[in-house]
Amino acid sequence: MQAYDAVVIGAGNGGLTAAATLAQKGLSVMLLERHNIPGGAATSFCRGRFEFEVALHQLSGLGTPEKPGLLRMELDKLGVMEDLEFVEISDLYNVVTPDGFRITLKTDRDETLAVLKDAFPHEKDAIQKYFDLVASYANDMIGAFIFRDPEPSREKYPNLYKYALQNSKEILDQYFSDPLLKAVLSVFWGYIGVPPTRLAFAYLAMVLFQYMEFKPFHIKGGSQALSNAILNKFLSNGGTARFSCGAKKIIAQDGKIKGVVTDDDVEISTDYVVSNASPLSTYNHLMNPEQVPEDALVEMKSRNLSTSALTMFIGFDCEPDELGITESTNFLMDSTDISNGLLERMNRLDIDDELMVLSCYDVSDPGFSPPGTCQANVVTLKYGEPWLRIPPRQYHDVKFRCAESMLKRIEEIYPGSRDHIEEIEVGTPLTHMRYLGHPLGAIYGYEMLTKDSLFFQPSRYSAFQGLFFAGGWAGDNGFEPTLRSGISAAKSIIRRLGAG
Amino acid sequence: MRKGIWQEFDGYQDIAEEIKVSRKLGGTVSCAVTSAEEYIRQLHPERIELSVTDIIEETPSTKTLRLVSKDNYLPPFLAGQYIALFLEIGGIRTSRPYSISSQPNQTGFYDITVRRVDNGLVSNYLLDEVKRGDTLVSSGPSGNFYFNPLINKKTMVCIAGGSGITPFMSMIREIIECGLDRRVYVFYGNKTMDDIIFGSEFKRIAERFDNIHYIPVVEEPSGGYAGACGFITRDLMKEVLENIEDKSFFICGPQGLYDFCLPQVEVMGVPRRKIKQEMYGAPPNIWEYPGWPDTISKDDVFNVKVKNGKQMEACAGEPLLVALEKNDMVVPSLCRSGECSMCRVKILSGKVYQPPGVPVRKSDRQFGYVHSCMAYPIEDLEILL
Numbered sequence: 001m002q003a004y005d006a007v008v009i010g011a012g013n014g015g016l017t018a019a020a021t022l023a024q025k026g027l028s029v030m031l032l033e034r035h036n037i038p039g040g041a042a043t044s045f046c047r048g049r050f051e052f053e054v055a056l057h058q059l060s061g062l063g064t065p066e067k068p069g070l071l072r073m074e075l076d077k078l079g080v081m082e083d084l085e086f087v088e089i090s091d092l093y094n095v096v097t098p099d100g101f102r103i104t105l106k107t108d109r110d111e112t113l114a115v116l117k118d119a120f121p122h123e124k125d126a127i128q129k130y131f132d133l134v135a136s137y138a139n140d141m142i143g144a145f146i147f148r149d150p151e152p153s154r155e156k157y158p159n160l161y162k163y164a165l166q167n168s169k170e171i172l173d174q175y176f177s178d179p180l181l182k183a184v185l186s187v188f189w190g191y192i193g194v195p196p197t198r199l200a201f202a203y204l205a206m207v208l209f210q211y212m213e214f215k216p217f218h219i220k221g222g223s224q225a226l227s228n229a230i231l232n233k234f235l236s237n238g239g240t241a242r243f244s245c246g247a248k249k250i251i252a253q254d255g256k257i258k259g260v261v262t263d264d265d266v267e268i269s270t271d272y273v274v275s276n277a278s279p280l281s282t283y284n285h286l287m288n289p290e291q292v293p294e295d296a297l298v299e300m301k302s303r304n305l306s307t308s309a310l311t312m313f314i315g316f317d318c319e320p321d322e323l324g325i326t327e328s329t330n331f332l333m334d335s336t337d338i339s340n341g342l343l344e345r346m347n348r349l350d351i352d353d354e355l356m357v358l359s360c361y362d363v364s365d366p367g368f369s370p371p372g373t374c375q376a377n378v379v380t381l382k383y384g385e386p387w388l389r390i391p392p393r394q395y396h397d398v399k400f401r402c403a404e405s406m407l408k409r410i411e412e413i414y415p416g417s418r419d420h421i422e423e424i425e426v427g428t429p430l431t432h433m434r435y436l437g438h439p440l441g442a443i444y445g446y447e448m449l450t451k452d453s454l455f456f457q458p459s460r461y462s463a464f465q466g467l468f469f470a471g472g473w474a475g476d477n478g479f480e481p482t483l484r485s486g487i488s489a490a491k492s493i494i495r496r497l498g499a500g
Numbered sequence: 501m502r503k504g505i506w507q508e509f510d511g512y513q514d515i516a517e518e519i520k521v522s523r524k525l526g527g528t529v530s531c532a533v534t535s536a537e538e539y540i541r542q543l544h545p546e547r548i549e550l551s552v553t554d555i556i557e558e559t560p561s562t563k564t565l566r567l568v569s570k571d572n573y574l575p576p577f578l579a580g581q582y583i584a585l586f587l588e589i590g591g592i593r594t595s596r597p598y599s600i601s602s603q604p605n606q607t608g609f610y611d612i613t614v615r616r617v618d619n620g621l622v623s624n625y626l627l628d629e630v631k632r633g634d635t636l637v638s639s640g641p642s643g644n645f646y647f648n649p650l651i652n653k654k655t656m657v658c659i660a661g662g663s664g665i666t667p668f669m670s671m672i673r674e675i676i677e678c679g680l681d682r683r684v685y686v687f688y689g690n691k692t693m694d695d696i697i698f699g700s701e702f703k704r705i706a707e708r709f710d711n712i713h714y715i716p717v718v719e720e721p722s723g724g725y726a727g728a729c730g731f732i733t734r735d736l737m738k739e740v741l742e743n744i745e746d747k748s749f750f751i752c753g754p755q756g757l758y759d760f761c762l763p764q765v766e767v768m769g770v771p772r773r774k775i776k777q778e779m780y781g782a783p784p785n786i787w788e789y790p791g792w793p794d795t796i797s798k799d800d801v802f803n804v805k806v807k808n809g810k811q812m813e814a815c816a817g818e819p820l821l822v823a824l825e826k827n828d829m830v831v832p833s834l835c836r837s838g839e840c841s842m843c844r845v846k847i848l849s850g851k852v853y854q855p856p857g858v859p860v861r862k863s864d865r866q867f868g869y870v871h872s873c874m875a876y877p878i879e880d881l882e883i884l885l
Contacts, residue, residue, distance in 0.1 A: 036832055036842055046841070046859035047644060083866075144505065152505045165511040225863035232867050235884075240808075243885075244832045302522040317773045385528075388535060392542045393576045393607070400649050407650060421651045422773035425644075434540050441536075447527075451518040455506040 003269045004030045004240075006493055007260045009247045009286070010276025012040025012436075013479060014470030016230040017486030018274040020078050023239035025490075025499050030268055031231075031239060032260070034246030034437075039227030040276070040471070041436060041443070042479065047423040049370050050315035053377055054427075056223040057191075057359045058089060058216030058329055060207070061480035069214035070146075071480045074487055083229040085220040087365045092211055094327035095184050098334060098412045103184060104327055107215050120181045130175045130185070137163055138209035141202070165450055168204040169196035169338055183336040190331075190357060190381060191478060193306045193444040195342035200450040218328065218361050220368075223479070250275070250286045250467070255293075257466030272466045272493045274486070278473045279462070280439055287464075296463035303452050306477075307346050308384040308429030308441030312406055313377055315423035320360050320374045323417045328363045332356040332378075332413055349386045349398065351405035356380045358410065373422070378406060384429035384440030399428050445472035460489045468492055543575055545640045547586070552634045553609065558697050561616040562663065563627055564601060567636060568609045577641030579604050579674045580667040580750075580778075583612070584639040584834050589625045594825045595833045596622045597781070599666040599752075600641065601698075603673035613697060615663035617784075642834055645752065645778040647671060647682070652748040653774070655683040657741065659732055659761050661753025662690060662697075667778060668752065669698050676709050683711040685740060685747075687732045689757065691719045715740055732757075734764040744770050752778035779837030782819050786876055789855045793878055796853075802877040807848060807884045814877045820845070820852060821872040831872055831885060838874035845872045850881035 008019040011033035019031040037043060041055035061071030068076070075081055092105040092112065103119050105112045113131055117124045140160035144152040154161040163171065168189070172182040186196045188207045196204070219225050235241060242262065249261040250273055259269040275282045279300050283292045316323060334353035335341075345354050362374035369375045390398050403426040411418045429441035438445070446452055459475045460468045468474075468489040471482050506512060554566035582597045602611035617623045630636070645667055647656065658668045665688055675682050690696050696716060706714035717728045717736065728736055741747065749765055751758065758777065765775055783789065787798040798817025805811045806829060814823035821843050824831055833843040838858035847868045852875040854860070860871060 036844055044861055044863075046839070046861060048859075051859070051861055154508065161505075161508060162510050164506065165509045165515055221861075221863035221866065224861055225866070228863045228867045228869075298523050301526040302519070304527040317771065384536065388539050392539070395543060395576065396578055403650055418651075420773070424648065424650050426650075430540060430543065433536060434544055439536060449518075451515050451522065455504065455509075456515070456519065 001259075001267050001269050002030070004028045005270065005497065006030075006272035006274065007032065007247070007268055007270045008274045008276065009250075009260070009282075010040065010471065011035075011038040011227070011231065011241070011243075012276045012471050013042050013227075013482035014472070014474065014486035014489070015040070015274065015276030016227060016234070017074075017078065017483050018276070018468075018470045018490040019239055019241075019486075020080075020230050020234040020237070021487050021490035022493060023234050023237040024078065025494050026238075027494075027497070027499060029234070029239045030260075030270075031234065031241040032245060032247050032262060033241065033243050034263065035435070036244045037224075037227075038231040038241075038243075039224055042223035042227045044222045044224040045425075047313070047425055048315065050373070050375055050423050051222065051369075052313040052315070052375060052425065053222040053361060056219065056479055057357065057377070058211065059086070059219060059479050060210045060216060061214055061484075062086060062217045063214040067214075069210075071483060074484055078230065078233055080226075080229040080233050083232065084225060086217045087220060089216040089218055089328045089364045091327040091329060092216070093187060093329040093331055095187065095331045095333055096413050097332075098409070101180070107212055109212050112212070116181070116184075120178055123176055123178055123181055126175045127181075133159065133163070133171075133175075134205045134208055137201070137205045138213075141206060163205070164200060164202040164455070166201045167197055167450065168199045168201050171201050172196065172338070179336040179338075183333060183338055186338050187331045187333070187355065187357075189338075189342075190355060190379075192448050193381060193477070194448050195340065196338045197340050197342075198449055200453045202453065202455075203448065216329070218364050218368075220365060222361075222368075247286055250282070252287060252291055252464050252467070255463075255465055257464055272468075272497075274468050274470050274489045274493070275462075276471045276486070278438060278445065279469060281437065282462075282467075282469070293463045299458060304447035304449065305384075305440050305442040306444035306447045307381045308432050309379050309427070309443050310351070310382045310402055310406070310429070311377065311379045311427040311431075312403055313375065313423075313425040313427070314421055315369065315373060315375050316417065316420040317373055317422045318420045319372065320363050323374075323420065324414045325358070325360045325363065325374070325376070328360055330358040330360070332358055332409055334409065346381050347383050347386065349382075349390075349402065351380060351402050351409075354380045356406065356409060378410065380406065382429055384433060384442065387429045387441075395430070399426050402426075402428070444477040445474075448477070460485060460492060542573070543640075545575055548574070548583070548638045548640065550610070550636045550638055552630055552632055552636060555630070555632060558613060559615075560694055562613060562697050564611050564613045565626065565630065565636075566609050566611050567638075570635070574607060574610060575640050577604055578646035579670040580646035581641040581643040582667075582835075583610065583641055584836075585612075585622070585626075586637045586639070587622060587625065589621055591828075592621070592825055593828070593830050594622065594822075595639075595836065597643075597835050597837070599643075599645075599670065599778075601666040601669045603670050603677060605674055605678055613663065613666045613669070615697070639834060642840070643778075645750070645776065651773075652776075653746050654681060655747045656685070657737070657747050657749045658684060658686045659749065659751040659753070659757070659765070660686065660688045661757035662695060664753030664757065664778070664780065665697050668750070669701075672702075672705060672712055676705060676712065683713075685713045685715065687715045687717060687737065687740075689717045689719070689732045689753070693718055693722055693725060713740065732761050732764070734768045737764070737768065744768055747774070749775045750778070751775065752780065754780055755783050779835060779839050781837050782873060783855070786853070786855065787817055791856065792853055796878045800878075802850070803880040804877060805880075805882045807882060809885065814881075816853075816876055816878055818876070819873050820870070820875045820877055820881075820883070823877070824872065829885065833873060836873040838871045841871055843872045844869050846884040847875075848882040848884055850877070850879040852876055852881065853878050
């Protein structure tokens, strides 16, 4: 029987960084991935002369070499930075509505404040106060959690205690009266996957603060470049990877991990497993659910699956400025509703006035697509469940119908763009489910309701000795959290092995 | 739940109550997970077991195999898509993609139409060995060569050569049977009249349906043929098509067809976005391609060492994927034309020749990955599967 110090199941962001961190410490590691390529959602695919980025919109936590963010420090330690090239995105985001409203928020705080105050003069003071709140909230959060204050208190961190668990809409309502301004300032709810009515202010504040402080980035070659670079480091540190071969079974005995059986029935003995798969498939499919402690099953069942997404990948036969696309990240907004009406929209098949984000990487990285072309990744959030109601034979029709509605919206905002489309591919919640293996295509893992937010998650810890979770199911979602989650899982194993 | 300062945060009591209730009642997690997996299998099964229920002789060198699913379910597809057959022939496990020539509304079977390729391992096997009642295993439908209502014009100009007609047959059958609002011009090139597949069906359809126009073009015509001769030229196309503005162009056939017809279409002023090109497998004459090293002959043999695996010999003129298959190393494959990236492998040392235009991801190039169905050894290699 083969034996490894650790087996990592799944080569998504979390699995990759876990494997690379373990191998760097000289541990013997087997990485299993059922797909033929590493990355999970952090990947790309080719159509015609385009290579489409699948998932990355704005990479957070990188910062600059002079002022590094946490992610840069971690990637640096892994030794992958020299294989990668990052491009800073100058805009925080742009919001466009069909009636001609357009506002571009830059990552520079003062610039953004000025732009907002100019566009919403009647809310001038409130805007200043709100941004001050975000800043002081973030400082509290950093003091208490990042620097791990051993004696935190309400007196030291008043904003943290007061606002962390409040829902974002309440706070926006307290500060502002203009619905458009509230909608403009809350678009990042889409990056977490829950509408402002259910989104802990902790998230909305930190996402905004993070991007302003450490800037959003794009990766040359897309997120696949990052996935390839981490895998490459893992391999050169002696790691073993098997692609097109997943795990069939995790063997546990008396609450301890004993080994893994691969899809092709190879038995591997190991005391440590990092699962980059969901706890749902880990506990239900890879393990015998009867072996799983009741409490872990109750915890798992108490949660909701996040939303999925309808995504369009569009290759245009012209430069972005010819289409009127001047910023990298564009929120196409047709409604200023930030109430639970957003949930209704996410729960229906058809597309009407949903919020959409259109990312055009070529704006900040002109070499991303071939000369004289550009690409857009357009997303709107949709739950997976309604898609299961479509008879399979009607699936393609519904997919095209939904994409058609999205295209109409894009055409309204960027007139003439439709006549420049050379390639187009549509990913539905079922596509996400097929390629990621996430139940119901839940792109963000568990739904990030306040009750399941960072403060209350079991994160990487499992009900088994030797089993750790990594990736979007093990905590917060997005590139930075998932990449860092794998490193945390690996560190837990390294500590237990005394290999630190 | 872990203990922490958040238990003192404003609003914590409400959250604690929510956690209690949701642990008692359960969230959405347990619902519909298995049914969702089942749904995906109905759209994209990994494998389909098929019975050959009929074999139809189309031309002296071409047969249609009619394939029925063993579990009576065939996933839906878009006209123009293909399935890959997974076969073991003479001890070699391999695969081949075939466009489905039957129409998507025909839910009882898939037809694939196979033309004999000189020395073709798989085509000869399918044409000579496979009998009615035999079992074949395939992938689910795949591929990007289909009419896309989001961007394609309602008038399609289809340019086909030889067995490249099969995806168009599927499209046209669907259009007439489902009454789709589309107009089609099929320019169909063949060397001799004997090579024409579906000739009489096309003629019949074109006579009955105003929206289907069939223009056969024969390179070496024989007795009594009154149609167009030679190649599919822009003059011929201009003569038939009133304008090009409201039309989308689709092209499928052997490399020679692309080499000749693509420039003809481009010269007519058709922008690239309106031309869709199907892939057509690895070329039989890779050593004649631009960039092929002068010093290498197609019969040169190199050593290929698979890391942690076998060592083998591989011919320069043959794709790396084929060499691997001949040595019983099975790499996943689907399109075998460089496009789908299923057969991606990493070159650890040595060089391969990759014909221009194979879509390999930028960062895959950076880290030495190639699509082994379109990579030819031109030095001794070490590879990682």
